[in-house]
Amino acid sequence: MKTVNSSISKLDGMSLVTGKAAYTDDFAPKDALIVKVLRSPHAFARIKKIDTTIAEKVPGVACIFTHKNVIRKPFTRAGQCYPELSPYDKFLLDEYVRHVGDDVAIIAAIDEKTATKAMKLIKVEYDVLKPVLDLREAENSNPVHPEEDIFTKLEVGFNRQKNIVAKIDFSLGDIDEALASSEIVIKRNYSTQAQAQGMMETQRTYTYLDNYGRLVVVTSTQIPFHVRRILANALDIPMSKIRVIKPRIGGGFGSKQTAQSEFYPALVTLETGKPAKIVYSRKEVFIGTTSRHAMTFDITIGADRKGKIKAIDMEGLWDTGAYGEHAQTTLGAAGKKVLTLYNKVDACRFNGKALYTNHVPGGALRGFGVTQGTFALESAINELAKELDIDPIKLREINMIKKGETTPLYNIVTKGAGNDPMYMDSCLLEYCVNRGKELISWNAKYPKRVISSTKVRGMGMAISQQGSGLPNIDMASATLKLNDDGFFTLLLGATDIGTGSDTILCQIAAEALNVDIDKIIVYASDTDITPFDSGAYASSTTYTTGNAVIDAAEKMKDLIISYGAKYFETVDENIAFDGSNIIRKDNNEKISLVEFSKKITYNMLFTQLVATGSFVPKKAAPPYMAGFAEVEVDLETGKVDVIDFIGVVDCGTPINPKLAKVQAEGGIVQGIGLALYEEVKYTNEGRLINNTFMEYKMPTRMDTGNIYVELADGYDETGPYGAKSIGEVVINTVAPAITEAIYNACGVRIRDLPATPEKVLLQL
Structure with missing residues (x-):
């Protein structure tokens, strides 16, 4: 291979280390209104009275929003394909605040000093309620969401009154029989804490209206296309009226798979017609965004004395905090992408509940639930090895999945249920x-x-496994454009969040076209210009978007051959393309790609060759x-x-x-x-x-x-x-x-x- 499997430095590496790379805040105009969010000091309360009269009189204040003067429409902030598995349980602003740091009011002013001053002058009277803070008691506690106008678009076991956001339940075989026939049974409980993503760049967004009155959102996000849909729903405006642009990102690790900062300046810009921006402080990231879901698992494992694991039973509770973003999907991943590691069992079962509490919301973080499930199961496997007095490596060698093997559990936990086994x-x-x-x-x-x-x-x-994209769910597209000097523009909806995906996808395109990597120019993540991509999550970019790039490249090669045949006045089968030249096979006549691209643009066929490829994973390809x-x-x-x-x-x-x-x-x-x-x-x-x-x-x-x-x-x-x-x-x-x-x-x-x-x- 020419460029694939090569340790090429990041295309933007030098600009990053020399400070030349431009991030969201670097693009914001100097006269943009500064947006601040007044946040709740209480874990659970109802706003009895909020008075912004004095704050609005501060010179330089442009506008203030409270729950009284914004649209009330439930939505989810989770960046997932539509329809989302997360509940529509969030409002732009609400009379209830459900965690310390929840939104109370939005303030926009000419500068930060003015906005901060006005924020401090807002008077709020709270009816402080008893918070739900114990995960194991949450199901029998008062509802974190007493309002009745929240809902889910899909059946996930949602029960607002019992604080249940989602349930997961799947099994293989007869678990009770398998445990009863086991010579040794261990029962353990494990728990993991919430974890902060800790990316270098905090959440930040700036917004403005373009010449056509459309809302332009420049934001540090992993999910530009989902942000467009989420904003359109929350603001109740057509998606066609919104453009989302992702500049260089200073890390995300899942924190930016949830829309956060985009709503506030968008509201301000739509109200005032002026550019607006918000930059989260680090404290706001901790209390006002999301973390890894805290979890607790009860695990029962049965085995014989020789180390053959016969049964695994996992029962989990998920602390999703005040809102349910990613609750069902992370909980499901904790079972589906963990239990399938051990394919020799007679039976296994997974039961899980994601519950509301009055903690900071849980969300996506690298590993996306698999990290929590792996800690619980692998810890239990290690303890089982001690009980059996077997080397933990030997125990895994007996029970883990190996090359060429499968398990019926794959079809139970994926959309491939009932289809042929996935080996x-x-x-x-x-x-x-x-x-x-x-x-x-x-x-x-x-x-x-x-x-x-x-x-x-x-x-x-x-040991562990993960996924490579989400089979039959997420989709990526890529567009290749042949330019008039023989180089290509690669348009990607995929989002490079510091992983180097722009470089990797460029390598894939160069390999597929058999051209040097410097012949590919990458432009990424602008919902008006680049093709659709689900986003940078689920370990999908290299696998899913990479396959879309190959599809686009194959289509581009077909176009080059087809137009090459027209140029040479022959049939497609008589044309070859080697990355540098278009060649007529029967007489070896050829034209360079550089000259060919100029001729079809200026002198001959007057066209530009453009090809778009797409890909949806059909099979699990776990690393x-x-x-x-x-x-x-x-x-x-x-x-x-x-x-x-x-x-x-x-x-x-x-x-x-x-x-x-x-x-x-x-x-x-x-x-x-x-x-x-x-x-x-x-x-x-x-x-x-x-x-x-x-x-x-x-x-x-x-x-x-x-x-x-x-x-x-x-x-x-x-x-x-x-x-x-x-x-x-x-x-x-x-x-x-x-x-x-x-x-x-x-x-x-x-x-x-x-x-x-x-x-x-x-x-x-």
Whole structure:
């Protein structure tokens, strides 16, 4: 291959590191109105009275919105394909506030000082209500949403009165019989905390009206096309009146798969006709957007004494917070993309409920539920290995899915139900496990090594899978345009959020057209200009959009051959295109692509060749990973240090190995944060205590030890040039591998993340 499987640097890499890249706020006009949001100090309350009289008189205030003067129409902020599985439970502003940080009023003024002053002058009288803060009590508590005009477009088990946002229930075989016939049964409970995405660029948007009176929304988002639809619904205007543009993004990790900042300046611009912008503070990100869903799982596993797992039963509760964005889909992923790892079981069952509380809303974060489910199941598998006195690697080798295998569960949990079995022909999980075992010197170090009287090192491991897009749900398109000097413009709706997808998709286009990569110019994410793409989520971009790029390239080659035949006055079958020249086969006459493109534009056929390709995944193409951790525990303080983390990843054929490894390393760092550092604390009244980076601790480079990533030499026939995804699978194994390593080091079993020094020391 010419450009695929090459470690090409990011196309925009130099502009990023030299500070030349332009982000949303860089484009906002200097005279844009500054928008601020007054946020609730209470976890649950009804606004009895709100008085903006004094605030409106402050010189320079353009407008103020409260629930009394905005349209009341329920919508969901979740960036999902339509119809969404998330409830329509959010209003632009409402008389109820449901978490500390919820929206109370919107203020626009000529500058930040004026907007802040006016915001402080708004007088609000609240009827403070009893908040729902205990996840296990939520179903029997007072409704977080007492209003009756919210709904779901699809049946997901929604029950407003019982605070149930969604239910998931699927099974394979007779679970009770399989457990009864098991020689050993373990029952455990595991929980993971909410986790902040921690992207560098906070949510921000600016808006203006174009020359035709259309609303233009420039925003830092992962989902420009979904934002257009969500805004149109919330504002009750046609989608044709909205244009969404995504500039360079400073990270998202799922936080920008939910529409957040777009509503406020849009309202202001529509009201005043003036440009408006909002830039979230870091505190607003913590209290006013979304985090990973906190979860708790009860797991029962049955096995025989030889290590054959006969039954797995998972029952989960999902804290979706005040609103239900992504609740059903993340909860479902925690079962569907986790239980299918173990395909030798006689029976398995998954029951889950996502419940409203008066916490900050849960949403999308790298791993999208699979991270939580993997922590629970892989931790239980590690505990089962201890009960059976079997090496955890051996236990997995007996039970995990391998190349060429399938499970009926795939058809139960996907839209392919009832169809032919889906075989994992590209699965290299077995290789990943064996290679990781070798790289970390498992046999020499497992289970632990005593370093000194106060320091002990332990080993742990876990496996995981994820998805490559969403089969039969999400769609991507790509358009290629041949320009009049022989180069191509690649128009993408796909959203590069720092992953390097613009570069990767450019490589795929260049490979498909057999041209140099500098012959492809990428333009991405403008809903008026670029073709539809579901967005940067579900590990879909390389796989789904990559296949759409190949489809567009194949159509472009057909057009070049067809118009080449017209140029040479022959038939299509007599024409070849080698990336540089159009060749007439029978006499070897040829014309360069550069000259050909000029002639068809200016002198001959007077046309421009444009081709659009689309792709919808039809089959699951999971990436796999085996993760291995060696940690050192200080027996005097309980502090845990990661010494080594080895990740071996099966992502098929990597389009760009360098960028793939960077993705993996970043995911492992986030997993270390989830496992050891990122603790979420609320007061008894429901206020998030650690709502800045001073209190909410994320790991730095000094905290992550040695991280080594190796990519398996794989190939998936359904992926673009054999590629599968890598963006999310890389976070999932980290927490269960680390907590198992802690146990092997010092005998402390952490089932409630994070494994802070306090928790470890108390058990010691």
